[in-house]
Amino acid sequence: MRLVLARCSVTYDGRLTAELPSALRLLMVKADGCVAVHADGGAYKPLNWMNAPNTFVEDEDRWVVTNPKGETLEVVIDEVLLDVTHELGEDPGLSKDGVEAHLQQLLAAHPDVLAPDDGLRLVRREYPTDIGPVDLLCRDGDGGVVAVEIKRRGEIDGVDQLTRYLERLNRDPMLAPVRGIFAAQRIKPQAKTLARERGIACVEVDYDELRGVESDELRLF
Template identity: 60%
Template sequence: MRLLIARCQVDYAGRLSAHLPMATRLIMVKADGSVSVHADDRAYKPLNWMSAPCTLTVGPPPDDVEAVAAAEEASLTEVWEVRNGDGDTLQIAIGEVLHDSNHDLGVDPGLQKDGVEAHLQVLLAENPSAFGDGWTLVRREHPTPIGPVDLLFRDHTGSYVAVEVKRRGEIDGVEQLTRYLALMNADPLLAPVRGVFAAQLIKPQARTLAGTRGIDCVLVDYDALRGLDNAEDRLF
Protein backbone atom coordinates (compact mmCIF):
# COMPACT_ATOMS: atom_id res chain seq x y z
CA MET A 1 0.00 0.00 0.00
CA ARG A 2 1.22 3.48 -0.88
CA LEU A 3 0.36 6.37 1.46
CA LEU A 4 0.78 9.89 0.12
CA ILE A 5 -0.02 13.04 2.09
CA ALA A 6 0.06 16.01 -0.26
CA ARG A 7 -1.58 19.20 -1.39
CA CYS A 8 -3.84 18.15 -4.22
CA GLN A 9 -6.93 18.95 -6.24
CA VAL A 10 -9.21 16.19 -7.43
CA ASP A 11 -11.61 15.96 -10.36
CA TYR A 12 -13.92 13.03 -11.05
CA ALA A 13 -15.63 12.55 -14.41
CA GLY A 14 -18.15 9.79 -15.04
CA ARG A 15 -21.87 9.35 -14.43
CA LEU A 16 -21.48 12.39 -12.15
CA SER A 17 -18.81 15.10 -11.98
CA ALA A 18 -17.12 16.30 -8.81
CA HIS A 19 -14.32 18.75 -7.97
CA LEU A 20 -12.25 18.99 -4.80
CA PRO A 21 -10.24 22.23 -4.60
CA MET A 22 -6.58 22.32 -3.58
CA ALA A 23 -6.07 21.13 0.01
CA THR A 24 -3.91 18.78 2.04
CA ARG A 25 -5.25 15.21 1.87
CA LEU A 26 -4.28 11.55 2.28
CA ILE A 27 -4.15 9.47 -0.92
CA MET A 28 -4.14 5.68 -0.61
CA VAL A 29 -3.14 3.34 -3.44
CA LYS A 30 -3.85 -0.28 -2.56
CA ALA A 31 -2.27 -3.42 -3.97
CA ASP A 32 -5.41 -4.21 -6.00
CA GLY A 33 -4.96 -0.88 -7.83
CA SER A 34 -7.80 1.00 -6.14
CA VAL A 35 -7.20 4.66 -5.27
CA SER A 36 -8.96 6.69 -2.58
CA VAL A 37 -8.65 10.29 -1.38
CA HIS A 38 -9.27 11.08 2.30
CA ALA A 39 -9.68 14.17 4.47
CA ASP A 40 -8.91 14.24 8.20
CA ASP A 41 -12.54 13.50 9.13
CA ARG A 42 -15.58 11.43 7.94
CA ALA A 43 -14.29 8.25 9.63
CA TYR A 44 -13.45 5.59 7.00
CA LYS A 45 -15.31 7.11 4.05
CA PRO A 46 -13.10 8.70 1.35
CA LEU A 47 -13.90 12.02 -0.33
CA ASN A 48 -13.49 10.34 -3.70
CA TRP A 49 -12.24 7.00 -4.96
CA MET A 50 -11.88 4.58 -7.85
CA SER A 51 -12.47 0.90 -7.12
CA ALA A 52 -10.48 -1.90 -8.73
CA PRO A 53 -10.05 -2.94 -11.44
CA CYS A 54 -8.63 0.34 -12.71
CA THR A 55 -5.39 1.74 -14.13
CA LEU A 56 -3.20 4.53 -12.77
CA THR A 57 -0.97 6.67 -14.98
CA VAL A 58 1.29 9.50 -13.80
CA GLY A 59 2.33 12.41 -15.99
CA PRO A 60 3.30 16.09 -15.95
CA PRO A 61 0.58 18.64 -15.25
CA PRO A 62 -1.15 19.83 -18.46
CA ASP A 63 -1.69 23.53 -19.04
CA ASP A 64 -5.38 23.55 -18.14
CA VAL A 65 -4.77 21.89 -14.77
CA GLU A 66 -1.85 24.25 -14.08
CA ALA A 67 -4.12 27.22 -14.72
CA VAL A 68 -6.59 26.07 -12.09
CA ALA A 69 -3.82 25.33 -9.62
CA ALA A 70 -2.14 28.68 -10.24
CA ALA A 71 -5.40 30.43 -9.48
CA GLU A 72 -5.38 28.60 -6.15
CA GLU A 73 -1.77 29.61 -5.46
CA ALA A 74 -0.25 26.15 -5.83
CA SER A 75 2.41 24.71 -8.10
CA LEU A 76 1.89 21.18 -9.38
CA THR A 77 4.52 18.46 -9.67
CA GLU A 78 2.51 15.73 -11.42
CA VAL A 79 -0.99 14.59 -12.29
CA TRP A 80 -2.41 11.14 -11.62
CA GLU A 81 -5.14 9.80 -13.88
CA VAL A 82 -7.08 6.79 -12.64
CA ARG A 83 -9.43 5.17 -15.17
CA ASN A 84 -11.81 2.23 -14.83
CA GLY A 85 -13.29 -0.07 -17.46
CA ASP A 86 -16.39 2.11 -17.87
CA GLY A 87 -14.29 5.11 -18.89
CA ASP A 88 -14.76 7.02 -15.63
CA THR A 89 -11.70 9.04 -14.63
CA LEU A 90 -10.31 10.33 -11.36
CA GLN A 91 -7.69 13.06 -11.91
CA ILE A 92 -5.49 13.98 -8.95
CA ALA A 93 -3.21 17.00 -9.41
CA ILE A 94 -0.36 16.76 -6.89
CA GLY A 95 1.26 19.83 -5.37
CA GLU A 96 3.53 19.85 -2.30
CA VAL A 97 4.22 16.34 -0.98
CA LEU A 98 4.42 16.05 2.82
CA HIS A 99 4.76 12.27 3.13
CA ASP A 100 5.22 9.38 0.70
CA SER A 101 5.71 5.78 1.85
CA ASN A 102 5.07 2.20 0.73
CA HIS A 103 4.07 -0.65 3.02
CA ASP A 104 3.68 -4.37 2.34
CA LEU A 105 0.69 -5.50 4.39
CA GLY A 106 0.96 -9.12 3.26
CA VAL A 107 -2.01 -11.41 2.68
CA ASP A 108 -5.01 -10.43 4.77
CA PRO A 109 -6.87 -13.36 6.39
CA GLY A 110 -10.15 -11.61 5.64
CA LEU A 111 -13.06 -10.66 7.83
CA GLN A 112 -13.92 -13.31 10.37
CA LYS A 113 -17.65 -13.88 10.11
CA ASP A 114 -19.76 -13.88 13.23
CA GLY A 115 -21.54 -17.08 14.22
CA VAL A 116 -24.80 -16.31 12.43
CA GLU A 117 -23.10 -15.23 9.19
CA ALA A 118 -20.81 -18.26 9.12
CA HIS A 119 -23.75 -20.57 9.82
CA LEU A 120 -25.78 -18.89 7.05
CA GLN A 121 -23.01 -19.74 4.61
CA VAL A 122 -23.02 -23.39 5.70
CA LEU A 123 -26.82 -23.65 5.51
CA LEU A 124 -26.96 -22.09 2.04
CA ALA A 125 -24.21 -24.40 0.83
CA GLU A 126 -26.30 -27.34 2.06
CA ASN A 127 -29.52 -25.96 0.56
CA PRO A 128 -28.85 -24.64 -2.97
CA SER A 129 -32.59 -24.77 -3.67
CA ALA A 130 -32.90 -21.61 -1.55
CA PHE A 131 -31.78 -19.80 -4.71
CA GLY A 132 -33.79 -21.82 -7.22
CA ASP A 133 -34.47 -25.27 -8.62
CA GLY A 134 -31.58 -27.06 -10.28
CA TRP A 135 -28.81 -25.17 -8.44
CA THR A 136 -25.73 -27.16 -7.36
CA LEU A 137 -22.82 -26.18 -5.13
CA VAL A 138 -19.37 -26.07 -6.75
CA ARG A 139 -17.44 -25.09 -3.61
CA ARG A 140 -17.39 -22.89 -0.53
CA GLU A 141 -14.76 -20.16 -0.13
CA HIS A 142 -13.82 -20.10 -3.82
CA PRO A 143 -10.40 -18.35 -3.99
CA THR A 144 -9.72 -15.14 -5.90
CA PRO A 145 -6.53 -12.98 -5.86
CA ILE A 146 -8.17 -10.61 -3.34
CA GLY A 147 -9.88 -13.16 -1.11
CA PRO A 148 -12.45 -15.95 -1.25
CA VAL A 149 -16.01 -15.51 -2.46
CA ASP A 150 -18.35 -17.24 -0.02
CA LEU A 151 -20.13 -19.68 -2.35
CA LEU A 152 -19.80 -20.72 -5.98
CA PHE A 153 -22.80 -22.45 -7.56
CA ARG A 154 -24.02 -23.57 -10.96
CA ASP A 155 -27.61 -22.56 -11.68
CA HIS A 156 -30.20 -24.59 -13.62
CA THR A 157 -28.58 -23.52 -16.93
CA GLY A 158 -25.12 -24.69 -15.81
CA SER A 159 -23.78 -21.11 -15.52
CA TYR A 160 -21.56 -20.11 -12.62
CA VAL A 161 -23.01 -17.90 -9.88
CA ALA A 162 -20.92 -16.26 -7.14
CA VAL A 163 -22.81 -15.68 -3.89
CA GLU A 164 -21.68 -13.32 -1.14
CA VAL A 165 -23.39 -13.98 2.20
CA LYS A 166 -23.97 -11.32 4.86
CA ARG A 167 -26.12 -11.13 7.94
CA ARG A 168 -26.81 -7.47 7.18
CA GLY A 169 -26.44 -6.43 3.53
CA GLU A 170 -24.85 -3.02 3.03
CA ILE A 171 -23.06 -1.15 0.24
CA ASP A 172 -19.63 -2.46 1.28
CA GLY A 173 -20.78 -6.03 0.67
CA VAL A 174 -21.97 -5.17 -2.83
CA GLU A 175 -18.63 -3.49 -3.59
CA GLN A 176 -16.82 -6.58 -2.30
CA LEU A 177 -18.83 -8.89 -4.56
CA THR A 178 -18.31 -6.52 -7.52
CA ARG A 179 -14.53 -6.86 -7.14
CA TYR A 180 -14.78 -10.66 -6.95
CA LEU A 181 -16.94 -10.78 -10.09
CA ALA A 182 -14.52 -8.59 -12.06
CA LEU A 183 -11.68 -11.03 -11.34
CA MET A 184 -13.74 -14.18 -11.89
CA ASN A 185 -15.11 -12.92 -15.21
CA ALA A 186 -11.53 -12.35 -16.36
CA ASP A 187 -10.99 -16.11 -16.04
CA PRO A 188 -12.05 -17.80 -19.33
CA LEU A 189 -12.65 -21.07 -17.45
CA LEU A 190 -15.35 -19.43 -15.32
CA ALA A 191 -16.83 -16.58 -17.36
CA PRO A 192 -19.55 -15.59 -17.54
CA VAL A 193 -20.15 -15.43 -13.78
CA ARG A 194 -23.12 -13.56 -12.35
CA GLY A 195 -23.50 -12.46 -8.74
CA VAL A 196 -26.04 -12.89 -5.97
CA PHE A 197 -25.96 -10.85 -2.75
CA ALA A 198 -27.65 -12.89 0.01
CA ALA A 199 -28.48 -11.52 3.46
CA GLN A 200 -31.07 -11.59 6.21
CA LEU A 201 -31.58 -7.85 5.73
CA ILE A 202 -30.55 -5.78 2.72
CA LYS A 203 -30.50 -2.00 3.02
CA PRO A 204 -32.22 -0.04 0.23
CA GLN A 205 -28.97 1.68 -0.82
CA ALA A 206 -27.25 -1.71 -1.17
CA ARG A 207 -30.14 -3.10 -3.22
CA THR A 208 -30.03 -0.06 -5.54
CA LEU A 209 -26.26 -0.35 -6.03
CA ALA A 210 -26.54 -4.08 -6.67
CA GLY A 211 -29.12 -3.39 -9.38
CA THR A 212 -26.73 -1.05 -11.19
CA ARG A 213 -24.03 -3.76 -11.09
CA GLY A 214 -26.29 -6.52 -12.44
CA ILE A 215 -26.23 -8.32 -9.08
CA ASP A 216 -29.36 -10.09 -7.78
CA CYS A 217 -30.41 -9.69 -4.14
CA VAL A 218 -31.87 -12.58 -2.13
CA LEU A 219 -33.31 -12.28 1.38
CA VAL A 220 -32.43 -15.28 3.53
CA ASP A 221 -34.74 -16.67 6.23
CA TYR A 222 -32.30 -17.99 8.81
CA ASP A 223 -34.91 -19.79 10.92
CA ALA A 224 -36.46 -21.48 7.88
CA LEU A 225 -33.04 -22.73 6.76
CA ARG A 226 -32.44 -24.15 10.25
CA GLY A 227 -35.82 -25.90 10.13
CA LEU A 228 -37.21 -23.83 13.02
CA ASP A 229 -39.92 -22.21 10.89
CA ASN A 230 -42.08 -25.01 9.54
CA ALA A 231 -44.51 -23.76 6.89
CA GLU A 232 -46.92 -26.61 7.72
CA ASP A 233 -47.34 -25.29 11.26
CA ARG A 234 -48.39 -21.79 10.13
CA LEU A 235 -52.00 -20.63 10.43
CA PHE A 236 -51.57 -18.37 7.38
Protein backbone atom coordinates in the same frame (compact mmCIF):
# COMPACT_ATOMS: atom_id res chain seq x y z
CA MET B 1 -6.96 -8.95 37.98
CA ARG B 2 -6.39 -5.71 39.82
CA LEU B 3 -9.14 -3.17 40.32
CA VAL B 4 -8.37 0.36 41.45
CA LEU B 5 -10.96 3.06 42.03
CA ALA B 6 -9.10 6.33 42.01
CA ARG B 7 -9.24 10.00 41.27
CA CYS B 8 -6.80 10.28 38.41
CA SER B 9 -5.84 12.06 35.22
CA VAL B 10 -4.69 10.18 32.14
CA THR B 11 -2.77 10.89 28.96
CA TYR B 12 -2.38 8.62 25.96
CA ASP B 13 0.19 9.23 23.28
CA GLY B 14 0.27 6.78 20.41
CA ARG B 15 -1.92 6.44 17.36
CA LEU B 16 -3.37 9.72 18.57
CA THR B 17 -2.97 12.02 21.54
CA ALA B 18 -5.70 12.06 24.17
CA GLU B 19 -6.14 13.60 27.60
CA LEU B 20 -8.42 12.99 30.55
CA PRO B 21 -8.65 15.59 33.32
CA SER B 22 -8.74 14.42 36.92
CA ALA B 23 -11.88 12.55 37.99
CA LEU B 24 -12.99 9.37 39.75
CA ARG B 25 -12.50 6.35 37.51
CA LEU B 26 -11.96 2.62 37.54
CA LEU B 27 -8.52 1.35 36.57
CA MET B 28 -8.54 -2.28 35.50
CA VAL B 29 -5.29 -4.21 35.11
CA LYS B 30 -5.64 -7.74 33.75
CA ALA B 31 -3.32 -10.68 34.17
CA ASP B 32 -1.92 -10.24 30.64
CA GLY B 33 -0.83 -6.71 31.59
CA CYS B 34 -3.45 -4.78 29.66
CA VAL B 35 -4.82 -1.64 31.30
CA ALA B 36 -8.22 0.01 30.90
CA VAL B 37 -9.58 3.26 32.32
CA HIS B 38 -13.36 3.20 32.78
CA ALA B 39 -15.88 5.93 33.56
CA ASP B 40 -19.23 5.12 35.11
CA GLY B 41 -21.07 4.98 31.81
CA GLY B 42 -20.57 4.79 28.07
CA ALA B 43 -21.05 1.13 27.23
CA TYR B 44 -18.20 -1.30 27.66
CA LYS B 45 -15.53 0.69 25.91
CA PRO B 46 -13.02 2.31 28.25
CA LEU B 47 -12.07 5.96 28.00
CA ASN B 48 -8.45 4.96 27.55
CA TRP B 49 -6.59 1.70 27.36
CA MET B 50 -3.41 -0.14 26.45
CA ASN B 51 -3.61 -3.69 25.23
CA ALA B 52 -1.05 -6.38 25.93
CA PRO B 53 1.81 -6.76 25.43
CA ASN B 54 3.15 -3.81 27.34
CA THR B 55 5.42 -2.87 30.22
CA PHE B 56 3.94 -1.49 33.37
CA VAL B 57 5.92 0.79 35.69
CA GLU B 58 4.25 1.83 38.93
CA ASP B 59 5.36 4.71 41.08
CA GLU B 60 3.77 6.06 44.27
CA ASP B 61 1.19 8.12 42.38
CA ARG B 62 1.96 7.49 38.72
CA TRP B 63 1.57 4.58 36.34
CA VAL B 64 3.44 4.52 33.06
CA VAL B 65 2.41 1.89 30.54
CA THR B 66 4.36 1.52 27.32
CA ASN B 67 4.13 -0.98 24.50
CA PRO B 68 6.61 -2.17 21.86
CA LYS B 69 5.00 0.08 19.24
CA GLY B 70 6.09 3.11 21.26
CA GLU B 71 2.67 4.07 22.54
CA THR B 72 2.37 5.39 26.07
CA LEU B 73 -0.39 5.61 28.65
CA GLU B 74 0.26 7.65 31.76
CA VAL B 75 -1.99 7.71 34.80
CA VAL B 76 -1.45 10.25 37.54
CA ILE B 77 -3.22 9.18 40.71
CA ASP B 78 -4.52 11.77 43.15
CA GLU B 79 -6.53 9.62 45.53
CA VAL B 80 -7.25 5.90 45.92
CA LEU B 81 -10.65 4.62 47.09
CA LEU B 82 -10.12 0.93 46.42
CA ASP B 83 -7.25 -1.28 45.36
CA VAL B 84 -7.90 -5.02 45.19
CA THR B 85 -6.22 -7.87 43.37
CA HIS B 86 -7.67 -11.32 42.67
CA GLU B 87 -6.46 -14.24 40.63
CA LEU B 88 -9.24 -15.34 38.31
CA GLY B 89 -7.36 -18.00 36.38
CA GLU B 90 -7.72 -18.93 32.74
CA ASP B 91 -11.20 -18.50 31.29
CA PRO B 92 -12.83 -21.51 29.61
CA GLY B 93 -13.99 -19.15 26.88
CA LEU B 94 -17.03 -18.35 24.87
CA SER B 95 -19.02 -20.52 22.49
CA LYS B 96 -21.03 -18.76 19.81
CA ASP B 97 -23.77 -19.69 17.42
CA GLY B 98 -25.70 -17.93 14.73
CA VAL B 99 -23.11 -15.80 13.00
CA GLU B 100 -22.37 -15.46 9.31
CA ALA B 101 -20.42 -18.71 9.23
CA HIS B 102 -23.53 -20.65 10.15
CA LEU B 103 -25.59 -18.86 7.52
CA GLN B 104 -22.94 -19.76 4.96
CA GLN B 105 -23.02 -23.38 6.13
CA LEU B 106 -26.80 -23.55 5.74
CA LEU B 107 -26.80 -21.92 2.30
CA ALA B 108 -23.97 -24.17 1.13
CA ALA B 109 -26.21 -27.12 1.98
CA HIS B 110 -29.26 -25.53 0.34
CA PRO B 111 -28.14 -23.28 -2.52
CA ASP B 112 -31.54 -23.82 -4.19
CA VAL B 113 -33.03 -21.41 -1.62
CA LEU B 114 -31.11 -18.59 -3.33
CA ALA B 115 -32.81 -19.09 -6.70
CA PRO B 116 -35.58 -21.70 -6.50
CA ASP B 117 -36.03 -22.04 -10.29
CA ASP B 118 -32.38 -22.13 -11.35
CA GLY B 119 -31.30 -25.54 -10.10
CA LEU B 120 -28.24 -24.22 -8.28
CA ARG B 121 -25.60 -26.73 -7.23
CA LEU B 122 -22.64 -25.89 -5.01
CA VAL B 123 -19.22 -26.03 -6.66
CA ARG B 124 -17.20 -24.84 -3.68
CA ARG B 125 -17.32 -22.84 -0.49
CA GLU B 126 -14.66 -20.15 -0.03
CA TYR B 127 -13.67 -20.34 -3.71
CA PRO B 128 -10.28 -18.64 -3.89
CA THR B 129 -9.44 -15.61 -6.03
CA ASP B 130 -6.34 -13.47 -5.88
CA ILE B 131 -8.18 -10.86 -3.84
CA GLY B 132 -9.78 -13.28 -1.39
CA PRO B 133 -12.26 -16.12 -1.27
CA VAL B 134 -15.81 -15.98 -2.64
CA ASP B 135 -18.30 -17.29 -0.08
CA LEU B 136 -20.01 -19.72 -2.49
CA LEU B 137 -19.41 -20.64 -6.10
CA CYS B 138 -22.30 -22.48 -7.76
CA ARG B 139 -23.50 -23.59 -11.16
CA ASP B 140 -27.08 -23.30 -12.30
CA GLY B 141 -29.09 -25.85 -14.34
CA ASP B 142 -27.70 -24.41 -17.60
CA GLY B 143 -24.09 -24.70 -16.43
CA GLY B 144 -23.79 -20.95 -15.79
CA VAL B 145 -21.49 -19.91 -12.95
CA VAL B 146 -22.92 -18.01 -9.98
CA ALA B 147 -20.90 -16.27 -7.27
CA VAL B 148 -22.64 -15.76 -3.94
CA GLU B 149 -21.66 -13.28 -1.26
CA ILE B 150 -23.27 -13.88 2.12
CA LYS B 151 -23.72 -11.30 4.85
CA ARG B 152 -25.73 -11.23 8.01
CA ARG B 153 -26.69 -7.65 7.16
CA GLY B 154 -26.46 -6.62 3.56
CA GLU B 155 -24.89 -3.20 3.12
CA ILE B 156 -23.29 -1.26 0.34
CA ASP B 157 -19.74 -2.42 0.99
CA GLY B 158 -20.86 -6.05 0.61
CA VAL B 159 -22.06 -5.24 -2.91
CA ASP B 160 -18.67 -3.68 -3.62
CA GLN B 161 -16.95 -6.78 -2.33
CA LEU B 162 -19.01 -9.06 -4.59
CA THR B 163 -18.41 -6.69 -7.50
CA ARG B 164 -14.66 -7.05 -7.05
CA TYR B 165 -14.95 -10.83 -7.01
CA LEU B 166 -17.12 -10.87 -10.15
CA GLU B 167 -14.61 -8.65 -11.90
CA ARG B 168 -11.85 -11.18 -11.14
CA LEU B 169 -13.90 -14.30 -11.87
CA ASN B 170 -15.05 -12.93 -15.21
CA ARG B 171 -11.44 -12.69 -16.36
CA ASP B 172 -11.27 -16.50 -16.22
CA PRO B 173 -12.49 -17.85 -19.57
CA MET B 174 -13.29 -21.19 -17.93
CA LEU B 175 -15.83 -19.46 -15.70
CA ALA B 176 -17.09 -16.37 -17.55
CA PRO B 177 -19.78 -15.21 -17.69
CA VAL B 178 -20.29 -15.24 -13.93
CA ARG B 179 -23.36 -13.68 -12.36
CA GLY B 180 -23.71 -12.62 -8.74
CA ILE B 181 -26.15 -13.19 -5.93
CA PHE B 182 -26.00 -11.05 -2.80
CA ALA B 183 -27.60 -12.91 0.12
CA ALA B 184 -28.32 -11.60 3.61
CA GLN B 185 -30.90 -11.76 6.34
CA ARG B 186 -31.78 -8.16 5.56
CA ILE B 187 -30.52 -5.98 2.73
CA LYS B 188 -30.58 -2.20 3.01
CA PRO B 189 -32.36 -0.24 0.28
CA GLN B 190 -29.17 1.55 -0.81
CA ALA B 191 -27.40 -1.78 -1.18
CA LYS B 192 -30.31 -3.15 -3.24
CA THR B 193 -30.18 -0.13 -5.52
CA LEU B 194 -26.45 -0.45 -6.09
CA ALA B 195 -26.78 -4.19 -6.69
CA ARG B 196 -29.53 -3.64 -9.27
CA GLU B 197 -27.39 -1.08 -11.10
CA ARG B 198 -24.68 -3.69 -11.35
CA GLY B 199 -26.90 -6.58 -12.36
CA ILE B 200 -26.47 -8.40 -9.07
CA ALA B 201 -29.44 -10.28 -7.64
CA CYS B 202 -30.44 -9.73 -4.02
CA VAL B 203 -31.90 -12.46 -1.84
CA GLU B 204 -33.12 -11.91 1.69
CA VAL B 205 -32.80 -15.16 3.56
CA ASP B 206 -34.96 -16.21 6.48
CA TYR B 207 -32.47 -17.67 8.93
CA ASP B 208 -35.04 -19.39 11.15
CA GLU B 209 -36.84 -20.86 8.15
CA LEU B 210 -33.54 -22.15 6.82
CA ARG B 211 -32.79 -23.79 10.13
CA GLY B 212 -36.27 -25.29 9.89
CA VAL B 213 -35.46 -26.84 6.51
CA GLU B 214 -32.28 -28.22 8.03
CA SER B 215 -34.03 -29.83 10.99
CA ASP B 216 -36.78 -31.18 8.70
CA GLU B 217 -34.10 -32.97 6.73
CA LEU B 218 -32.51 -34.35 9.84
CA ARG B 219 -35.90 -35.62 10.88
CA LEU B 220 -36.05 -37.70 7.66
CA PHE B 221 -33.18 -39.85 8.82
